[in-house]
Amino acid sequence: MNTSRAEQRSRERLVVVGGDAAGMSAASQARRLKGPDALEIVAFERGHFTSFSACGIPYWVGGDVPERDRLIARSPEEHRARDIDLRMRTEVVEIDVEGSRVRARDLDAGTESWTAYDKLVIATGARPVRPDLPGVDADGVHGVQTLDDGQALLDTLTATEGRRAVVVGAGYIGVEMAEALINRGYEVTVVNRGREPMSTLDPDMGRLVHKAMEGMGITMVDDAEVTALRTDDGRVRAVATEDAEYPADVVVLGIGVRPETELARAAGLPVGDHGGLLTDLALRVRGHANIWAGGDCVEVLDLVSGRERHIPLGTHANKHGQIIGANVGGDYATFPGVVGTAVSKVCDLEIARTGLREKDADRAGLQYVTVTIESTSRAGYYPGAAPMTVKMLAERRTGRLLGVQIVGREGAGKRVDIAAVALTAGMTVEQMTALDLGYAPPFSPVWDPVLVAARKATAAVRSGTS
Amino acid sequence: MNTSRAEQRSRERLVVVGGDAAGMSAASQARRLKGPDALEIVAFERGHFTSFSACGIPYWVGGDVPERDRLIARSPEEHRARDIDLRMRTEVVEIDVEGSRVRARDLDAGTESWTAYDKLVIATGARPVRPDLPGVDADGVHGVQTLDDGQALLDTLTATEGRRAVVVGAGYIGVEMAEALINRGYEVTVVNRGREPMSTLDPDMGRLVHKAMEGMGITMVDDAEVTALRTDDGRVRAVATEDAEYPADVVVLGIGVRPETELARAAGLPVGDHGGLLTDLALRVRGHANIWAGGDCVEVLDLVSGRERHIPLGTHANKHGQIIGANVGGDYATFPGVVGTAVSKVCDLEIARTGLREKDADRAGLQYVTVTIESTSRAGYYPGAAPMTVKMLAERRTGRLLGVQIVGREGAGKRVDIAAVALTAGMTVEQMTALDLGYAPPFSPVWDPVLVAARKATAAVRSGTS
Numbered sequence: 039m040n041t042s043r044a045e046q047r048s049r050e051r052l053v054v055v056g057g058d059a060a061g062m063s064a065a066s067q068a069r070r071l072k073g074p075d076a077l078e079i080v081a082f083e084r085g086h087f088t089s090f091s092a093c094g095i096p097y098w099v100g101g102d103v104p105e106r107d108r109l110i111a112r113s114p115e116e117h118r119a120r121d122i123d124l125r126m127r128t129e130v131v132e133i134d135v136e137g138s139r140v141r142a143r144d145l146d147a148g149t150e151s152w153t154a155y156d157k158l159v160i161a162t163g164a165r166p167v168r169p170d171l172p173g174v175d176a177d178g179v180h181g182v183q184t185l186d187d188g189q190a191l192l193d194t195l196t197a198t199e200g201r202r203a204v205v206v207g208a209g210y211i212g213v214e215m216a217e218a219l220i221n222r223g224y225e226v227t228v229v230n231r232g233r234e235p236m237s238t239l240d241p242d243m244g245r246l247v248h249k250a251m252e253g254m255g256i257t258m259v260d261d262a263e264v265t266a267l268r269t270d271d272g273r274v275r276a277v278a279t280e281d282a283e284y285p286a287d288v289v290v291l292g293i294g295v296r297p298e299t300e301l302a303r304a305a306g307l308p309v310g311d312h313g314g315l316l317t318d319l320a321l322r323v324r325g326h327a328n329i330w331a332g333g334d335c336v337e338v339l340d341l342v343s344g345r346e347r348h349i350p351l352g353t354h355a356n357k358h359g360q361i362i363g364a365n366v367g368g369d370y371a372t373f374p375g376v377v378g379t380a381v382s383k384v385c386d387l388e389i390a391r392t393g394l395r396e397k398d399a400d401r402a403g404l405q406y407v408t409v410t411i412e413s414t415s416r417a418g419y420y421p422g423a424a425p426m427t428v429k430m431l432a433e434r435r436t437g438r439l440l441g442v443q444i445v446g447r448e449g450a451g452k453r454v455d456i457a458a459v460a461l462t463a464g465m466t467v468e469q470m471t472a473l474d475l476g477y478a479p480p481f482s483p484v485w486d487p488v489l490v491a492a493r494k495a496t497a498a499v500r501s502g503t504s
Numbered sequence: 505m506n507t508s509r510a511e512q513r514s515r516e517r518l519v520v521v522g523g524d525a526a527g528m529s530a531a532s533q534a535r536r537l538k539g540p541d542a543l544e545i546v547a548f549e550r551g552h553f554t555s556f557s558a559c560g561i562p563y564w565v566g567g568d569v570p571e572r573d574r575l576i577a578r579s580p581e582e583h584r585a586r587d588i589d590l591r592m593r594t595e596v597v598e599i600d601v602e603g604s605r606v607r608a609r610d611l612d613a614g615t616e617s618w619t620a621y622d623k624l625v626i627a628t629g630a631r632p633v634r635p636d637l638p639g640v641d642a643d644g645v646h647g648v649q650t651l652d653d654g655q656a657l658l659d660t661l662t663a664t665e666g667r668r669a670v671v672v673g674a675g676y677i678g679v680e681m682a683e684a685l686i687n688r689g690y691e692v693t694v695v696n697r698g699r700e701p702m703s704t705l706d707p708d709m710g711r712l713v714h715k716a717m718e719g720m721g722i723t724m725v726d727d728a729e730v731t732a733l734r735t736d737d738g739r740v741r742a743v744a745t746e747d748a749e750y751p752a753d754v755v756v757l758g759i760g761v762r763p764e765t766e767l768a769r770a771a772g773l774p775v776g777d778h779g780g781l782l783t784d785l786a787l788r789v790r791g792h793a794n795i796w797a798g799g800d801c802v803e804v805l806d807l808v809s810g811r812e813r814h815i816p817l818g819t820h821a822n823k824h825g826q827i828i829g830a831n832v833g834g835d836y837a838t839f840p841g842v843v844g845t846a847v848s849k850v851c852d853l854e855i856a857r858t859g860l861r862e863k864d865a866d867r868a869g870l871q872y873v874t875v876t877i878e879s880t881s882r883a884g885y886y887p888g889a890a891p892m893t894v895k896m897l898a899e900r901r902t903g904r905l906l907g908v909q910i911v912g913r914e915g916a917g918k919r920v921d922i923a924a925v926a927l928t929a930g931m932t933v934e935q936m937t938a939l940d941l942g943y944a945p946p947f948s949p950v951w952d953p954v955l956v957a958a959r960k961a962t963a964a965v966r967s968g969t970s
Contacts, residue, residue: 091945094885360959381948449918452918462931475924478676478849485822493826
């Protein structure tokens with residue numbers, strides 16, 4: 039299986055490490071630009087699936103999505119049909135940067151071999167944080183990172199008679215899994231180390247999420263560090279914190295993920311403060327002309343704070359893949375950065391944020407004013423007008439928009455896009471007050487909630503108060 | 505009632521002509537900035553209501569809004585409680601610019617008097633186009649511009665046994681009234697002179713509206729000029745076009761509105777090509793230091809084409825009022841212009857547009873590419889994912905976004921805001937492809953439909969094709 043340098047000369051070889059969104063988008067885009075005669079593409083994926091929607095797993099577990107395969111955007115066979123030499127269940131275990139080759143292990147056969155590359159794409163994704171707790175490997179304790187994880191959890195839910203579920207963590211995965219388990223008829227407790235759920239929001243906005251989730255019958259335990267998972271006969275029975283124990287027939291770990299960059303670190307590639315690979319704007323690994331990286335294993339530039347962040351999100355991974363594929367294929371594209379937009383829901387509660395939280399702004403050395411307003415998704419007199427709370431941060435003196443957080447019901451979440459575009463454009467909150475947004479009674483009050491917040495923020499900037 | 509100049513010296517007097525959104529917002533904002541000791545405010549309204557939502561009338565008629573008064577944002581009494589001398593049923597019949605005074609007629613008493621002003625706000629709104637057709641004044645023929653109109657139509661609907669309604673016009677008012685009448689259990693025919701309904705869209709997108717409305721059981725008659733309303737005993741019985749007659753127990757005229765500027769014209773104030781008053785960016789009538797105008801009676805700058813347009817819309821009127829009030833009250837604010845955003849719905853069909861249509865771009869001398877894509881409101885595998893069509897125009901060579909049109913179901917309409925902000929910021933479609941929009945399966949596919957369109961438009965700009 040060792041490929042000689044001489045063989046390569048006839049055509050370039052692209053090696054892709056990781057067969058999910060970023061890696062396979064890169065491969066597909068590169069293939070679109072260069073046919074098999076010009077570019078050989080070899081992709082390694084250690085798991086059983088390619089190009090699946092990890093973000094969709096909570097909805098499959100919760101029953102909104104009836105079957106696993108709906109979450110697969112493109113199967114191995116479909117990739118192979120596009121002349122991509124995709125090697126499943128094959129893990130790259132070493133990158134030899136000096137020698138421009140990777141060593142890969144066939145996980146089923148147990149064999150290893152080297153594959154040379156002219157161009158390399160690293161798309162190793164992220165791995166879930168798995169706390170080092172007594173009992174964490176017991177039956178009934180599940181992560182929800184991969185389709186295999188989702189299937190294992192579903193098997194447990196089917197096999198378990200008890201109806202008590204504990205979710206550890208109250209970020210996006212945690213709250214989405216709380217919804218999934220509610221939908222499956224479980225009594226749900228969410229145990230969260232933070233002051234409030236959704237630490238991607240400021241605590242005052244997280245408080246709204248806390249209250250709303252309690253209103254759905256979910257037991258919310260904040261400020262609680264899990265100390266152990268109590269087991270009996272190898273099965274989880276409870277989640278213990280310093281103060282209490284929460285009986286559990288099933289436990290879901292939703293503590294977040296870290297960039298999967300051990301391989302890259304071992305190869306001497308540059309990794310940032312958040313553990314992600316560092317790239318230039320064309321997504322080339324810094325200092326390496328023929329290596330690109332994208333998706334959950336890289337850090338991205340936050341355009342608002344000017345700092346690097348790690349934001350594992352399918353939408354970025356797909357963009358990265360497109361951009362890398364364009365550059366690998368001889369075209370040109372860049373990823374300018376992110377503004378930190380995210381949206382989620384728990385049952386009918388919609389939660390969205392973009393830009394900086396107060397603590398992000400503090401950390402970046404920015405002074406700011408904050409305002410919070412209440413409005414509705416539609417004209418107040420129109421049926422279904424649902425309340426929403428919008429918090430806005432603007433830079434002191436300049437009035438530049440720094441961030442927006444929204445908690446509400448139907449029609450709240452995607453309004454964050456208005457602020458996401460305004461942040462990208464560097465608008466001030468006063469400029470935003472003039473935005474020509476879609477208005478009709480079924481869609482918005484005559485002043486869209488985002489405009490109401492922008493007006494109040496403008497006044498706060500002028501008066502210099504927060 | 506004649507007020508002498510001498511009296512005025514003690515405090516300034518602001519006179520407001522028109523008691524709806526723009527006028528009363530201006531009065532209220534001016535009052536916030538200056539108390540009654542510094543500023544006297546006299547407002548004239550010829551109708552029975554102040555500050556009502558004309559945009560809400562179709563939903564009141566259709567039964568979604570249970571009562572008229574829900575549409576009134578602020579009553580005359582509430583305005584008066586804020587020290588605004590509001591004179592209802594009093595029509596300003598002359599503006600004496602030279603003499604800085606207005607002549608007003610009390611419509612009930614029949615008396616007239618002059619009132620001097622230091623500052624004048626003209627907010628006379630728009631008047632519906634009422635075609636000069638035989639039978640147009642018959643019973644059963646209704647406009648829907650004012651609350652009185654709405655009540656008259658509701659009275660007719662209650663009194664009429666027949667269940668056949670014809671709507672003349674297929675713009676926003678026309679399609680919204682079609683929905684209202686469907687909701688009331690009518691067989692609805694929409695007769696439209698245009699090639700397709702919704703001429704604020706390009707015809708290819710209007711075609712989608714045509715088909716969807718037909719799917720709702722509405723009879724769509726395009727390319728049809730109404731020649732007469734057939735009457736019998738003073739009641740309307742049918743709508744006649746050159747080719748056919750459509751039986752009608754009730755007829756709703758939704759042909760649009762024109763700026764109500766006869767008063768201003770007679771006073772020699774500058775009026776533009778679309779019949780609206782011309783102002784500077786602070787909404788001061790051009791050439792007149794102490795006269796402002798806003799709302800449906802003015803033309804606004806289209807930021808995309810650089811030309812003036814007339815866009816009667818409550819959201820602009822409210823902004824104008826705020827800005828005028830700030831300037832009148834000694835503060836400073838401007839209205840930079842619009843990008844032409846509008847959103848509407850017919851039953852579950854959502855229709856939105858912003859920026860330029862093909863013919864607007866042609867008229868402005870812009871060359872462009874167009875792309876149209878199909879996508880869904882949510883991830884394809886998520887329940888309720890509804891199809892939507894997005895059309896995008898981008899300038900040839902520069903790739904600057906010129907316009908977006910969206911036709912779809914739930915979740916389609918307000919996506920136009922993404923494009924509205926991008927237009928305001930002068931973004932290119934390629935810049936848009938990197939926008940960090942909210943993504944989660946219940947809210948969007950991994951590539952938001954607007955991003956899919958932006959990617960395709962980027963490719964079209966590069967290849968130079970449309």
